[in-house]
Amino acid sequence: MRARGLSKRLGGNLAVADVDLSLDRGEVLALLGPNGAGKTTTVEICEGFLRPDDGRVRVLGTDPFTQGNRLRPRIGVMPQGGGAYPGVRAGEMLRLLASCCATPLDPEWLLATLGLSEVRSTPYKRLSGGQQQRLSLACALVGRPELVFLDEPTAGMDAHARNLVWELITALRSDGVGVLLTTHLMEEAETLADRVVIVDHGRVLAAGSPTELTSGEERGRELRFTSRPGLDLELLLAALPEGCSAWESRPGHYLLRGDIDPQTISTVTAWCARHGVLADELRLGRRTLEDVFLDLTGRELRS
Numbered sequence: 001m002r003a004r005g006l007s008k009r010l011g012g013n014l015a016v017a018d019v020d021l022s023l024d025r026g027e028v029l030a031l032l033g034p035n036g037a038g039k040t041t042t043v044e045i046c047e048g049f050l051r052p053d054d055g056r057v058r059v060l061g062t063d064p065f066t067q068g069n070r071l072r073p074r075i076g077v078m079p080q081g082g083g084a085y086p087g088v089r090a091g092e093m094l095r096l097l098a099s100c101c102a103t104p105l106d107p108e109w110l111l112a113t114l115g116l117s118e119v120r121s122t123p124y125k126r127l128s129g130g131q132q133q134r135l136s137l138a139c140a141l142v143g144r145p146e147l148v149f150l151d152e153p154t155a156g157m158d159a160h161a162r163n164l165v166w167e168l169i170t171a172l173r174s175d176g177v178g179v180l181l182t183t184h185l186m187e188e189a190e191t192l193a194d195r196v197v198i199v200d201h202g203r204v205l206a207a208g209s210p211t212e213l214t215s216g217e218e219r220g221r222e223l224r225f226t227s228r229p230g231l232d233l234e235l236l237l238a239a240l241p242e243g244c245s246a247w248e249s250r251p252g253h254y255l256l257r258g259d260i261d262p263q264t265i266s267t268v269t270a271w272c273a274r275h276g277v278l279a280d281e282l283r284l285g286r287r288t289l290e291d292v293f294l295d296l297t298g299r300e301l302r303s
């Protein structure tokens with residue numbers, strides 16, 4: 001899949017602004033961003049449900065909007081919120097879909113893999129939110145798609161169900177399926193994705209593998225901690241070795257970058273002691289995707 005310069009205006013808002021994406025077979029691409037970032041709109045353009053105002057997208061060699069009939073049998077779509085006739089039973093729905101596909105997966109196998117065997121005879125409306133989500137995923141996969149679009153695939157799931165879904169997505173990748181998923185969970189993007197595209201307000205803020213986004217040799221290590229806002233960093237900076245930088249990334253959140261060794265940590269805690277405050281949540285290591293988002297926008301991903 002290749003998309004270049006996608007833009008879409010919805011209700012006066014620029015929901016998607018000049019977005020580039022690419023996804024190969026056997027690859028997981030995560031669109032990571034907070035609510036309203038434009039993830040669903042971008043995915044719906046790639047699925048062919050929305051026509052972009054600008055830009056071009058090709059999915060499996062087709063234009064998804066004008067050649068949807070050719071494309072649909074080859075892709076799987078798990079929309080946000082799912083949706084089905086309320087009285088239909090889980091197994092019945094999956095078998096019905098399987099009967100429309102040329103070479104379907106075994107519905108019973110899919111139900112078992114997603115932990116749904118025991119609710120195969122339960123009407124859709126009586127399934128929990130997480131079970132409805134998993135059934136929606138099973139429906140997206142039953143036709144053995146070459147490429148799948150998963151919009152917030154684990155939203156509302158408990159940890160056990162989420163792990164089942166993560167394992168299945170990993171297995172899809174091993175089978176050569178391309179997976180485009182949206183998420184606002186950085187753990188999900190970090191665990192599953194080969195490449196992550198961070199979006200906010202419809203725009204791509206950063207793109208790369210989780211390692212590229214979170215490390216980068218030039219950045220060195222990072223030390224983060226929280227404390228009282230507005231601490232005077234002058235004394236700390238003077239005591240730090242050359243090449244270290246320190247700043248308050250947002251009120252009460254302090255960040256040090258550079259060649260951080262045990263002495264640096266001792267300097268930081270001594271500086272805190274001089275201010276009569278505790279260095280809370282002191283954390284040394286590489287950045288998380290959450291940190292990347294915070295550094296780019298000054299906001300938390302979940303906000």
Ligand SMILES: Nc1ncnc2c1ncn2[C@@H]1O[C@H](COP(=O)(O)OP(=O)(O)OP(=O)(O)O)[C@@H](O)[C@H]1O
Pocket residue numbers: 010011012013014015033034035036037038039040041042080184
């Ligand atoms: N049909 C619509 N009419 C007007 N504005 C819309 C419409 N659909 C979405 N928007 C707006 O477009 C922007 C992007 O929405 P979109 O649903 O693509 O974001 P998202 O990243 O998927 O968010 P979420 O995680 O909440 O689903 C938001 O500002 C949203 O309010």
